[in-house]
Amino acid sequence: MFSKLLKYELKFVGKWYFALNTGLLLIAALLGFVIKSLDTNPQSMNEIIPFFLFLILGALIASSWLATITIIVKRFYSHIFGREGYLTLTLPVSIHQIIISKLLVSVLWSIFNTLVILISIGLLFLPSVGIKETLIFLPSINDVLPFNNLLLLIFYTFMSNISGNLLIYFALSIGQLFSDHRILMSFVAYFSIIIALILFTTPLLEKFMPYDDLFSTPFFIYYILAFVIESSIFYFGTAYIIKNKLNLQ
Amino acid sequence: MTPLLQLHHLSKSYKKQVAIDDISLALPAGKIIGLLGSNGSGKTTLIKLINGLLQPDKGDVVINGYRPSIETKKIISYLPDTTYLREGMKIKDMLDLFDDFYEDFSREKAENLLKDLHLDDNEMLKNLSKGNKEKVQLVLVMARKAKLYILDEPIGGVDPAARDYILKTIINNYSEDASVIISTHLISDIEPILDEVIFLKEGKIILQGNADDIREEYGKSIDSVFREKYNG
Numbered sequence: 001m002f003s004k005l006l007k008y009e010l011k012f013v014g015k016w017y018f019a020l021n022t023g024l025l026l027i028a029a030l031l032g033f034v035i036k037s038l039d040t041n042p043q044s045m046n047e048i049i050p051f052f053l054f055l056i057l058g059a060l061i062a063s064s065w066l067a068t069i070t071i072i073v074k075r076f077y078s079h080i081f082g083r084e085g086y087l088t089l090t091l092p093v094s095i096h097q098i099i100i101s102k103l104l105v106s107v108l109w110s111i112f113n114t115l116v117i118l119i120s121i122g123l124l125f126l127p128s129v130g131i132k133e134t135l136i137f138l139p140s141i142n143d144v145l146p147f148n149n150l151l152l153l154i155f156y157t158f159m160s161n162i163s164g165n166l167l168i169y170f171a172l173s174i175g176q177l178f179s180d181h182r183i184l185m186s187f188v189a190y191f192s193i194i195i196a197l198i199l200f201t202t203p204l205l206e207k208f209m210p211y212d213d214l215f216s217t218p219f220f221i222y223y224i225l226a227f228v229i230e231s232s233i234f235y236f237g238t239a240y241i242i243k244n245k246l247n248l249q
Numbered sequence: 250m251t252p253l254l255q256l257h258h259l260s261k262s263y264k265k266q267v268a269i270d271d272i273s274l275a276l277p278a279g280k281i282i283g284l285l286g287s288n289g290s291g292k293t294t295l296i297k298l299i300n301g302l303l304q305p306d307k308g309d310v311v312i313n314g315y316r317p318s319i320e321t322k323k324i325i326s327y328l329p330d331t332t333y334l335r336e337g338m339k340i341k342d343m344l345d346l347f348d349d350f351y352e353d354f355s356r357e358k359a360e361n362l363l364k365d366l367h368l369d370d371n372e373m374l375k376n377l378s379k380g381n382k383e384k385v386q387l388v389l390v391m392a393r394k395a396k397l398y399i400l401d402e403p404i405g406g407v408d409p410a411a412r413d414y415i416l417k418t419i420i421n422n423y424s425e426d427a428s429v430i431i432s433t434h435l436i437s438d439i440e441p442i443l444d445e446v447i448f449l450k451e452g453k454i455i456l457q458g459n460a461d462d463i464r465e466e467y468g469k470s471i472d473s474v475f476r477e478k479y480n481g
Contacts (some may be wrong), residue, residue, distance in 0.1 A: 004349045014337070086333040090300055091350050092322040244304050247263070248297070 001093045004200055005101035012075055013109070021116045026059040028120035031057055036127040056126075061117055068113040069084065072106045076169055081176055085248045095239050107158070125154045152220040159227035166234035167193060173241040201226060253278040253397060253428050254299065259308035261294055261452075268294040270452035271308070278396070281442050283460070283471070284432040286449035287479050288439040293330060293451070296401050300327050306470070313396055323352070326395035330402040330432075332382045334374045341370040347389050358393035362418065364412065371471050380407045384415075391418050405425055405440060413431040416442055436472045446471055448478055 032051045038050060079088045080098070088098060126134060171193065175186030205222070252275035261269040268291050276282055286292050297303040299310055301317030312321040334343060340363065347354045363370055366384050374382065387403060400419070404412045419429055420442055431439055446463060448456040455478060457461070460471055467474045 001350070007349075008346065083331050083333050084335055086302070086327075086329040086331065087335075089302055090322055090325070090327050092319050093350070094319060247303060 001091075002097050002101060005093060005097055009075070009101050009105040013071060017071065020064050020067055021113070022058070024116060024120050025123065027057050027060055028052065031127065032123045032127040035124060043241045057120070060224050061120065064113060064116060068109050071109060072165060073168060075106075076102055077172055080242060081172065081182075081246070081248070083248075085246075088236065089242075089246075094131070095242050099235065099239060099242075103162065103165055103169070107161050110161050110165070139195040142153065149217060149220065152224075153215075156220050156224055156227075159224050159231070163227040163234065166231050167248065169238045170234035173238045176241065177245055197230070210228070221245070250277055254309040254423050254430075255309075255311055256299075257309040257311070259295075259298060259310065260306050261298060261358075262306055265445050269298065269305075272449070272452070273308075274454065274456055274457065276428060276430075276445070280420065280444040281429045281431065282445040282447065283436070283439060283443040284430055284447050284449065285434065285436055285475055286432075286472075287434060289453040290449045292398060292449055293401060294452075296327075296399055298430060300325060310442045324396040326351075326393040326398045328355075328386055328398075328400045328403055330405070332379070332386060334382055334385065335378055336375040338374050339370065340372050340374065341369060343371060343374070343385065343389060347392070351393055353394040354389075355394065358386050358401060361375050362388040362392060365414065380411070383407055384411060387415055387418075394427075396427050398427065400429065400431045403431060404433065404435060412438060413465040436475050437470075440471050443471065448475065450479065 031050070034050050034053060078084055079102075089095075091098075122134075129137075167190065171190035172186045174189035175182040175184075178185045252278040253386075254274075254283060256272050256274050259269055259272045260267070263324055270291075272295070283293070284292050293301065298305055299312065299317065299429075301310075301321065310317055315321050344356055344359055345361070348356050363385075366388065368377075368381060368385060374385070377385065383403075383405070384407060387400075390398065390400070394476065398419070402417075404415060407415065416439065419431070431443075433439055440460070443460045446456070446458065446460050447454055456474070463471060467477075469477075
Protein backbone atom coordinates (compact mmCIF):
# COMPACT_ATOMS: atom_id res chain seq x y z
CA MET A 1 0.00 0.00 0.00
CA PHE A 2 2.86 2.35 0.81
CA SER A 3 4.29 2.05 -2.70
CA LYS A 4 0.85 2.85 -4.12
CA LEU A 5 0.67 5.99 -1.99
CA LEU A 6 4.08 7.00 -3.32
CA LYS A 7 2.91 6.37 -6.88
CA TYR A 8 -0.04 8.76 -6.49
CA GLU A 9 2.14 11.33 -4.74
CA LEU A 10 4.52 11.36 -7.71
CA LYS A 11 1.64 11.48 -10.17
CA PHE A 12 0.28 14.63 -8.56
CA VAL A 13 3.06 16.81 -9.95
CA GLY A 14 2.07 18.17 -13.32
CA LYS A 15 4.10 18.43 -16.50
CA TRP A 16 4.26 22.21 -16.04
CA TYR A 17 6.66 21.73 -13.13
CA PHE A 18 9.16 19.88 -15.29
CA ALA A 19 8.67 22.37 -18.12
CA LEU A 20 9.46 25.21 -15.71
CA ASN A 21 12.65 23.52 -14.51
CA THR A 22 13.71 22.65 -18.05
CA GLY A 23 13.12 26.29 -19.03
CA LEU A 24 15.36 27.35 -16.16
CA LEU A 25 18.19 25.10 -17.35
CA LEU A 26 17.82 26.23 -20.97
CA ILE A 27 17.91 29.94 -20.11
CA ALA A 28 20.91 29.37 -17.82
CA ALA A 29 22.75 27.53 -20.61
CA LEU A 30 21.93 30.31 -23.09
CA LEU A 31 23.06 32.95 -20.63
CA GLY A 32 26.30 31.04 -20.10
CA PHE A 33 27.17 31.53 -23.77
CA VAL A 34 26.17 35.18 -23.64
CA ILE A 35 28.51 35.70 -20.68
CA LYS A 36 31.30 33.99 -22.58
CA SER A 37 30.85 36.14 -25.66
CA LEU A 38 30.78 39.28 -23.48
CA ASP A 39 33.99 38.06 -21.86
CA THR A 40 35.83 37.57 -25.11
CA ASN A 41 34.34 40.45 -27.08
CA PRO A 42 32.57 43.03 -24.88
CA GLN A 43 31.46 45.16 -27.87
CA SER A 44 29.75 42.32 -29.70
CA MET A 45 26.34 42.52 -28.13
CA ASN A 46 23.66 44.93 -27.19
CA GLU A 47 23.74 45.37 -23.40
CA ILE A 48 20.01 45.03 -23.05
CA ILE A 49 19.86 41.35 -24.07
CA PRO A 50 22.01 39.93 -21.23
CA PHE A 51 20.13 42.16 -18.80
CA PHE A 52 16.81 40.65 -19.85
CA LEU A 53 18.20 37.14 -19.82
CA PHE A 54 19.40 37.64 -16.25
CA LEU A 55 15.99 38.99 -15.30
CA ILE A 56 14.27 35.96 -16.82
CA LEU A 57 16.73 33.62 -15.11
CA GLY A 58 16.09 35.28 -11.73
CA ALA A 59 12.35 35.03 -12.24
CA LEU A 60 12.64 31.37 -13.27
CA ILE A 61 14.77 30.48 -10.23
CA ALA A 62 12.28 32.22 -7.95
CA SER A 63 9.30 30.56 -9.60
CA SER A 64 10.80 27.08 -9.59
CA TRP A 65 11.52 27.49 -5.88
CA LEU A 66 8.04 28.87 -5.19
CA ALA A 67 6.46 26.13 -7.31
CA THR A 68 8.23 23.47 -5.22
CA ILE A 69 7.02 25.00 -1.96
CA THR A 70 3.50 25.35 -3.39
CA ILE A 71 3.43 21.69 -4.44
CA ILE A 72 4.61 20.61 -0.97
CA VAL A 73 2.03 22.75 0.85
CA LYS A 74 -0.87 22.15 -1.52
CA ARG A 75 -0.45 18.40 -1.66
CA PHE A 76 -0.53 18.11 2.10
CA TYR A 77 -3.22 20.69 2.69
CA SER A 78 -5.72 19.69 0.03
CA HIS A 79 -5.27 15.92 0.33
CA ILE A 80 -5.69 15.85 4.09
CA PHE A 81 -7.50 18.97 5.26
CA GLY A 82 -9.52 19.77 2.16
CA ARG A 83 -12.45 17.81 0.77
CA GLU A 84 -10.08 15.22 -0.62
CA GLY A 85 -9.36 14.37 3.01
CA TYR A 86 -12.54 12.28 2.94
CA LEU A 87 -10.87 10.09 0.34
CA THR A 88 -7.31 10.14 1.70
CA LEU A 89 -8.28 9.43 5.29
CA THR A 90 -10.66 6.57 4.48
CA LEU A 91 -8.16 4.66 2.31
CA PRO A 92 -7.04 1.45 4.00
CA VAL A 93 -3.66 2.89 4.99
CA SER A 94 -2.34 4.33 8.25
CA ILE A 95 -1.86 8.02 8.98
CA HIS A 96 1.87 7.34 9.30
CA GLN A 97 2.00 5.87 5.81
CA ILE A 98 0.20 8.94 4.47
CA ILE A 99 2.54 11.43 6.18
CA ILE A 100 5.73 9.52 5.36
CA SER A 101 4.78 9.05 1.69
CA LYS A 102 4.13 12.79 1.39
CA LEU A 103 7.33 13.63 3.25
CA LEU A 104 9.52 11.41 1.06
CA VAL A 105 8.13 12.90 -2.12
CA SER A 106 8.47 16.45 -0.70
CA VAL A 107 12.13 15.76 0.12
CA LEU A 108 12.58 14.36 -3.39
CA TRP A 109 11.19 17.55 -5.01
CA SER A 110 13.25 19.76 -2.69
CA ILE A 111 16.44 17.91 -3.68
CA PHE A 112 15.44 17.98 -7.35
CA ASN A 113 14.78 21.71 -7.17
CA THR A 114 18.04 22.44 -5.35
CA LEU A 115 19.99 20.43 -7.95
CA VAL A 116 18.28 22.23 -10.84
CA ILE A 117 19.12 25.64 -9.33
CA LEU A 118 22.74 24.61 -8.62
CA ILE A 119 23.17 23.18 -12.12
CA SER A 120 21.66 26.29 -13.69
CA ILE A 121 24.13 28.48 -11.78
CA GLY A 122 26.92 26.12 -12.90
CA LEU A 123 25.73 26.45 -16.50
CA LEU A 124 26.19 30.22 -16.30
CA PHE A 125 29.92 29.84 -15.85
CA LEU A 126 30.58 26.60 -17.67
CA PRO A 127 31.15 28.09 -21.17
CA SER A 128 33.49 30.81 -19.78
CA VAL A 129 35.50 28.44 -17.59
CA GLY A 130 35.47 25.56 -20.05
CA ILE A 131 34.29 21.98 -19.63
CA LYS A 132 37.81 20.57 -19.32
CA GLU A 133 38.82 22.97 -16.56
CA THR A 134 35.58 22.29 -14.65
CA LEU A 135 36.10 18.53 -14.81
CA ILE A 136 39.63 18.94 -13.48
CA PHE A 137 38.43 21.22 -10.69
CA LEU A 138 35.48 19.07 -9.51
CA PRO A 139 37.42 16.36 -7.60
CA SER A 140 39.17 19.03 -5.53
CA ILE A 141 35.92 20.78 -4.56
CA ASN A 142 36.07 19.17 -1.13
CA ASP A 143 39.41 20.90 -0.40
CA VAL A 144 38.21 24.31 -1.49
CA LEU A 145 34.94 24.39 0.47
CA PRO A 146 35.23 24.96 4.21
CA PHE A 147 33.73 21.55 4.99
CA ASN A 148 36.08 18.85 6.11
CA ASN A 149 33.41 16.22 6.03
CA LEU A 150 31.29 15.99 2.90
CA LEU A 151 29.28 13.02 4.15
CA LEU A 152 28.20 14.90 7.28
CA LEU A 153 27.31 17.90 5.12
CA ILE A 154 25.05 15.74 2.95
CA PHE A 155 23.38 14.20 5.97
CA TYR A 156 23.00 17.64 7.56
CA THR A 157 21.31 18.98 4.42
CA PHE A 158 19.04 15.95 4.23
CA MET A 159 17.94 16.23 7.87
CA SER A 160 17.42 19.98 7.62
CA ASN A 161 15.21 19.33 4.59
CA ILE A 162 13.15 16.71 6.45
CA SER A 163 12.78 18.96 9.47
CA GLY A 164 11.80 21.91 7.24
CA ASN A 165 9.10 19.90 5.48
CA LEU A 166 7.74 18.48 8.72
CA LEU A 167 7.59 21.99 10.17
CA ILE A 168 5.35 22.99 7.23
CA TYR A 169 3.09 19.98 7.90
CA PHE A 170 2.96 20.69 11.63
CA ALA A 171 2.15 24.39 11.09
CA LEU A 172 -0.63 23.47 8.63
CA SER A 173 -2.02 21.01 11.19
CA ILE A 174 -1.97 23.58 13.98
CA GLY A 175 -3.88 25.97 11.70
CA GLN A 176 -6.63 23.33 11.51
CA LEU A 177 -7.23 23.57 15.26
CA PHE A 178 -8.85 26.96 14.72
CA SER A 179 -12.37 27.28 13.42
CA ASP A 180 -11.63 30.40 11.35
CA HIS A 181 -8.65 31.84 9.45
CA ARG A 182 -6.98 28.45 9.27
CA ILE A 183 -4.40 29.40 6.64
CA LEU A 184 -3.48 32.60 8.46
CA MET A 185 -3.13 30.65 11.71
CA SER A 186 -0.86 28.16 9.91
CA PHE A 187 1.44 31.04 8.97
CA VAL A 188 1.35 32.35 12.55
CA ALA A 189 2.18 28.85 13.83
CA TYR A 190 5.02 28.47 11.33
CA PHE A 191 6.75 31.71 12.30
CA SER A 192 6.04 31.28 16.03
CA ILE A 193 7.76 27.89 15.98
CA ILE A 194 10.77 29.31 14.12
CA ILE A 195 11.09 32.19 16.61
CA ALA A 196 10.67 29.80 19.55
CA LEU A 197 13.38 27.53 18.11
CA ILE A 198 15.80 30.42 17.71
CA LEU A 199 15.13 31.68 21.25
CA PHE A 200 15.52 28.19 22.65
CA THR A 201 18.58 27.05 20.71
CA THR A 202 20.69 30.21 20.68
CA PRO A 203 21.74 29.94 24.37
CA LEU A 204 22.46 26.23 23.84
CA LEU A 205 24.52 26.97 20.78
CA GLU A 206 26.51 29.68 22.56
CA LYS A 207 27.25 27.30 25.40
CA PHE A 208 28.30 24.28 23.37
CA MET A 209 29.53 25.77 20.13
CA PRO A 210 32.24 28.40 20.06
CA TYR A 211 31.82 30.38 16.85
CA ASP A 212 35.18 29.51 15.39
CA ASP A 213 33.98 25.92 15.14
CA LEU A 214 31.64 26.67 12.25
CA PHE A 215 31.28 23.71 9.83
CA SER A 216 33.35 21.48 12.08
CA THR A 217 32.30 17.95 13.00
CA PRO A 218 30.73 19.05 16.36
CA PHE A 219 28.78 21.72 14.46
CA PHE A 220 27.24 19.14 12.15
CA ILE A 221 26.53 16.66 14.93
CA TYR A 222 24.85 19.34 17.05
CA TYR A 223 22.59 20.41 14.18
CA ILE A 224 21.83 16.90 12.99
CA LEU A 225 20.76 15.97 16.53
CA ALA A 226 18.68 19.13 16.77
CA PHE A 227 16.99 18.34 13.43
CA VAL A 228 16.21 14.78 14.59
CA ILE A 229 14.57 16.06 17.79
CA GLU A 230 12.64 18.81 15.97
CA SER A 231 11.52 16.40 13.25
CA SER A 232 10.19 13.93 15.84
CA ILE A 233 8.18 16.64 17.58
CA PHE A 234 6.77 17.98 14.28
CA TYR A 235 6.00 14.49 12.98
CA PHE A 236 4.19 13.15 16.04
CA GLY A 237 2.43 16.48 16.57
CA THR A 238 1.11 16.33 12.99
CA ALA A 239 0.01 12.69 13.30
CA TYR A 240 -1.70 13.42 16.64
CA ILE A 241 -3.66 16.36 15.27
CA ILE A 242 -4.77 14.48 12.14
CA LYS A 243 -5.91 11.46 14.14
CA ASN A 244 -7.48 13.09 17.15
CA LYS A 245 -8.28 16.71 16.46
CA LEU A 246 -9.24 16.90 12.81
CA ASN A 247 -12.83 17.49 11.82
CA LEU A 248 -13.19 17.68 8.05
CA GLN A 249 -15.66 20.24 6.77
CA MET B 250 -25.42 -13.65 14.91
CA THR B 251 -22.80 -11.05 15.80
CA PRO B 252 -23.85 -7.55 14.82
CA LEU B 253 -21.97 -5.90 11.96
CA LEU B 254 -21.91 -2.52 13.68
CA GLN B 255 -22.03 -1.85 17.40
CA LEU B 256 -21.98 1.47 19.20
CA HIS B 257 -21.40 1.47 22.96
CA HIS B 258 -22.33 4.62 24.89
CA LEU B 259 -20.91 6.78 22.15
CA SER B 260 -20.58 10.52 22.86
CA LYS B 261 -19.02 13.40 20.98
CA SER B 262 -19.09 17.14 21.68
CA TYR B 263 -17.70 20.10 19.76
CA LYS B 264 -16.47 22.60 22.29
CA LYS B 265 -19.59 22.82 24.48
CA GLN B 266 -22.13 21.64 21.94
CA VAL B 267 -23.17 17.99 22.29
CA ALA B 268 -23.36 16.34 18.85
CA ILE B 269 -23.74 12.69 19.84
CA ASP B 270 -25.16 11.95 23.27
CA ASP B 271 -24.56 8.48 24.72
CA ILE B 272 -25.75 6.40 21.77
CA SER B 273 -25.76 2.59 21.95
CA LEU B 274 -26.99 0.32 19.18
CA ALA B 275 -26.28 -2.89 17.30
CA LEU B 276 -26.99 -3.31 13.59
CA PRO B 277 -27.07 -6.70 11.86
CA ALA B 278 -25.73 -7.61 8.43
CA GLY B 279 -28.06 -7.91 5.45
CA LYS B 280 -30.18 -4.81 6.06
CA ILE B 281 -30.80 -1.43 4.49
CA ILE B 282 -30.93 1.03 7.36
CA GLY B 283 -32.19 4.61 7.15
CA LEU B 284 -30.39 7.05 9.43
CA LEU B 285 -32.96 9.79 9.58
CA GLY B 286 -32.87 13.19 11.19
CA SER B 287 -33.14 16.88 10.47
CA ASN B 288 -30.08 19.04 9.73
CA GLY B 289 -27.80 19.23 12.76
CA SER B 290 -29.28 16.14 14.43
CA GLY B 291 -25.86 14.42 14.51
CA LYS B 292 -26.11 12.16 11.43
CA THR B 293 -22.86 13.26 9.82
CA THR B 294 -20.98 13.27 13.13
CA LEU B 295 -22.12 9.70 13.77
CA ILE B 296 -21.02 8.66 10.29
CA LYS B 297 -17.61 10.31 10.73
CA LEU B 298 -17.16 8.49 14.05
CA ILE B 299 -17.94 5.14 12.39
CA ASN B 300 -15.42 5.93 9.63
CA GLY B 301 -12.70 6.92 12.08
CA LEU B 302 -12.66 10.50 10.76
CA LEU B 303 -13.50 11.71 14.27
CA GLN B 304 -12.51 10.28 17.63
CA PRO B 305 -15.26 9.86 20.26
CA ASP B 306 -15.04 11.61 23.62
CA LYS B 307 -16.53 8.52 25.24
CA GLY B 308 -17.65 5.08 24.17
CA ASP B 309 -16.72 2.68 21.41
CA VAL B 310 -17.43 1.93 17.77
CA VAL B 311 -16.98 -1.72 16.73
CA ILE B 312 -17.35 -2.80 13.09
CA ASN B 313 -17.19 -6.52 12.35
CA GLY B 314 -15.16 -6.98 15.53
CA TYR B 315 -12.71 -4.11 14.93
CA ARG B 316 -12.48 -0.52 16.16
CA PRO B 317 -12.15 2.02 13.32
CA SER B 318 -8.77 1.22 11.74
CA ILE B 319 -7.20 0.00 8.51
CA GLU B 320 -9.16 -3.25 8.96
CA THR B 321 -12.51 -1.43 9.04
CA LYS B 322 -11.56 0.88 6.15
CA LYS B 323 -11.10 -2.23 4.02
CA ILE B 324 -14.71 -3.27 4.58
CA ILE B 325 -16.53 0.07 4.73
CA SER B 326 -17.50 1.78 1.49
CA TYR B 327 -18.25 5.39 2.39
CA LEU B 328 -19.96 8.10 0.38
CA PRO B 329 -19.48 11.46 2.13
CA ASP B 330 -21.99 14.28 1.71
CA THR B 331 -19.39 16.31 -0.18
CA THR B 332 -17.34 15.71 -3.30
CA TYR B 333 -13.85 14.37 -2.67
CA LEU B 334 -12.77 13.79 -6.26
CA ARG B 335 -9.37 15.09 -7.33
CA GLU B 336 -10.29 17.72 -9.89
CA GLY B 337 -7.24 17.26 -12.10
CA MET B 338 -8.01 13.59 -12.70
CA LYS B 339 -10.11 11.78 -15.28
CA ILE B 340 -12.90 9.43 -14.21
CA LYS B 341 -10.76 6.48 -15.21
CA ASP B 342 -7.89 7.72 -13.00
CA MET B 343 -10.26 7.45 -10.05
CA LEU B 344 -11.14 3.92 -11.14
CA ASP B 345 -7.38 3.14 -11.14
CA LEU B 346 -7.05 4.63 -7.67
CA PHE B 347 -9.92 2.57 -6.24
CA ASP B 348 -8.63 -0.51 -8.04
CA ASP B 349 -5.20 0.05 -6.47
CA PHE B 350 -6.33 0.59 -2.91
CA TYR B 351 -9.46 -1.51 -2.44
CA GLU B 352 -9.23 -5.25 -2.96
CA ASP B 353 -13.02 -5.52 -3.14
CA PHE B 354 -13.35 -3.00 -6.00
CA SER B 355 -14.77 -4.35 -9.25
CA ARG B 356 -13.61 -2.28 -12.20
CA GLU B 357 -15.97 -4.08 -14.53
CA LYS B 358 -18.94 -3.24 -12.35
CA ALA B 359 -17.85 0.40 -12.12
CA GLU B 360 -17.52 0.64 -15.91
CA ASN B 361 -20.98 -0.86 -16.40
CA LEU B 362 -22.53 1.53 -13.89
CA LEU B 363 -20.83 4.49 -15.59
CA LYS B 364 -22.16 3.35 -18.96
CA ASP B 365 -25.70 3.08 -17.58
CA LEU B 366 -25.44 6.61 -16.22
CA HIS B 367 -24.05 7.85 -19.59
CA LEU B 368 -20.71 8.91 -18.12
CA ASP B 369 -17.56 8.70 -20.24
CA ASP B 370 -14.57 7.55 -18.19
CA ASN B 371 -12.22 9.73 -20.26
CA GLU B 372 -13.95 12.84 -18.99
CA MET B 373 -11.99 15.16 -16.69
CA LEU B 374 -13.61 15.39 -13.26
CA LYS B 375 -13.38 19.18 -13.18
CA ASN B 376 -15.59 19.35 -16.29
CA LEU B 377 -18.45 17.42 -14.70
CA SER B 378 -21.58 19.01 -13.26
CA LYS B 379 -22.21 18.68 -9.52
CA GLY B 380 -24.84 15.99 -10.10
CA ASN B 381 -22.50 14.00 -12.36
CA LYS B 382 -19.70 14.22 -9.80
CA GLU B 383 -22.10 12.77 -7.24
CA LYS B 384 -22.93 9.96 -9.65
CA VAL B 385 -19.24 9.16 -10.20
CA GLN B 386 -18.67 9.02 -6.45
CA LEU B 387 -21.66 6.79 -5.99
CA VAL B 388 -20.42 4.47 -8.76
CA LEU B 389 -17.02 4.21 -7.05
CA VAL B 390 -18.61 3.44 -3.72
CA MET B 391 -21.17 0.94 -5.01
CA ALA B 392 -18.65 -0.90 -7.24
CA ARG B 393 -16.96 -2.21 -4.11
CA LYS B 394 -18.05 -5.47 -2.56
CA ALA B 395 -17.96 -4.01 0.93
CA LYS B 396 -19.53 -5.30 4.12
CA LEU B 397 -20.86 -1.95 5.21
CA TYR B 398 -21.93 0.82 2.84
CA ILE B 399 -22.38 4.22 4.46
CA LEU B 400 -24.10 6.70 2.20
CA ASP B 401 -24.41 10.25 3.54
CA GLU B 402 -27.18 12.04 1.61
CA PRO B 403 -26.65 9.96 -1.56
CA ILE B 404 -29.55 11.34 -3.55
CA GLY B 405 -29.41 15.00 -2.59
CA GLY B 406 -28.18 16.54 -5.84
CA VAL B 407 -29.21 14.16 -8.61
CA ASP B 408 -32.24 14.20 -10.89
CA PRO B 409 -35.21 11.89 -10.21
CA ALA B 410 -34.32 9.44 -13.02
CA ALA B 411 -30.82 8.99 -11.67
CA ARG B 412 -32.30 8.78 -8.17
CA ASP B 413 -34.34 5.72 -9.13
CA TYR B 414 -31.32 4.13 -10.79
CA ILE B 415 -29.20 4.78 -7.70
CA LEU B 416 -31.77 3.25 -5.37
CA LYS B 417 -31.99 0.22 -7.66
CA THR B 418 -28.19 -0.09 -7.56
CA ILE B 419 -28.22 0.05 -3.78
CA ILE B 420 -30.84 -2.71 -3.58
CA ASN B 421 -28.94 -4.87 -6.06
CA ASN B 422 -25.80 -4.59 -3.99
CA TYR B 423 -27.44 -5.62 -0.83
CA SER B 424 -26.55 -9.16 0.17
CA GLU B 425 -26.75 -11.52 3.14
CA ASP B 426 -23.55 -10.30 4.73
CA ALA B 427 -23.59 -6.62 3.75
CA SER B 428 -25.55 -3.73 5.20
CA VAL B 429 -26.27 -0.29 3.84
CA ILE B 430 -26.71 2.76 6.06
CA ILE B 431 -28.36 5.66 4.23
CA SER B 432 -28.45 9.01 5.93
CA THR B 433 -31.02 11.44 4.59
CA HIS B 434 -33.80 13.84 5.33
CA LEU B 435 -35.52 13.07 1.98
CA ILE B 436 -37.38 10.13 3.47
CA SER B 437 -40.24 9.59 1.05
CA ASP B 438 -37.83 8.74 -1.80
CA ILE B 439 -36.00 6.02 0.04
CA GLU B 440 -38.75 4.75 2.33
CA PRO B 441 -39.71 1.79 0.07
CA ILE B 442 -36.24 0.26 0.28
CA LEU B 443 -35.63 0.60 4.02
CA ASP B 444 -35.63 -2.45 6.34
CA GLU B 445 -34.75 -0.57 9.50
CA VAL B 446 -34.88 3.04 10.58
CA ILE B 447 -33.06 5.11 13.18
CA PHE B 448 -34.41 8.54 14.07
CA LEU B 449 -31.76 10.87 15.41
CA LYS B 450 -32.60 14.10 17.21
CA GLU B 451 -30.17 16.36 19.07
CA GLY B 452 -27.59 13.59 19.19
CA LYS B 453 -29.93 10.99 20.67
CA ILE B 454 -31.84 8.08 19.13
CA ILE B 455 -35.53 8.87 19.57
CA LEU B 456 -36.89 5.92 17.60
CA GLN B 457 -35.34 2.77 16.21
CA GLY B 458 -36.79 -0.38 14.73
CA ASN B 459 -38.04 -2.38 11.80
CA ALA B 460 -39.65 -0.16 9.17
CA ASP B 461 -42.75 -2.40 8.77
CA ASP B 462 -43.24 -2.62 12.54
CA ILE B 463 -43.09 1.16 12.90
CA ARG B 464 -45.53 1.69 10.04
CA GLU B 465 -47.91 -0.80 11.65
CA GLU B 466 -47.57 0.60 15.14
CA TYR B 467 -48.16 4.21 14.09
CA GLY B 468 -50.57 3.37 11.27
CA LYS B 469 -48.76 5.70 8.85
CA SER B 470 -45.71 5.97 6.64
CA ILE B 471 -42.21 6.49 8.04
CA ASP B 472 -42.23 9.86 6.32
CA SER B 473 -45.35 10.90 8.27
CA VAL B 474 -43.95 9.55 11.53
CA PHE B 475 -40.79 11.55 10.85
CA ARG B 476 -42.74 14.77 10.30
CA GLU B 477 -44.68 14.15 13.47
CA LYS B 478 -41.56 13.51 15.55
CA TYR B 479 -39.60 16.49 14.24
CA ASN B 480 -42.32 19.08 13.92
CA GLY B 481 -44.26 18.17 17.01
